[in-house]
Amino acid sequence: MSADTTQDRISLHSHTRRVRVWDGDTLLADSTRAVGLRERGYPPRQYLPESDVHMAYLIRSATVTHCPFKGDATYYSTDEHPDIAWQYANPLADMDTIAGRLAFDDTILTVHVDAG
Helix, strand or coil: CCCCCHHHHEEEEECCCCEEEEECCEEEEEECCCEEEEECCCCCEEEEEHHHECHHHCEEEEEEEEECCCEEEEEEECCCCCCCEEECCCCCHHHHHHCCEEEECCCCCEEEECCC
């Protein structure tokens, strides 16, 4: 049995489809430069460049988690929703494509990816 490696577990997919993230009527992010991340055992996520996120709506939280495949994630909240976005500022070497990008909790927010 082989070890579970990042390459076996996670795949990254750059694309130019428009991705918008809404918190109710508030547009939090709008990008055509997302990176889709698929990780075995988890729902697919869209990682958007920080420059395409309206950071004024987000508040850095004290939460930090560690993923053995991606590294340490820091979290962001809104006034109403804790820890609804996360970012790997300095991910592990195999995941440098997501550095400085944010992903959003699509169970709380609306993450809409235009059809390709």
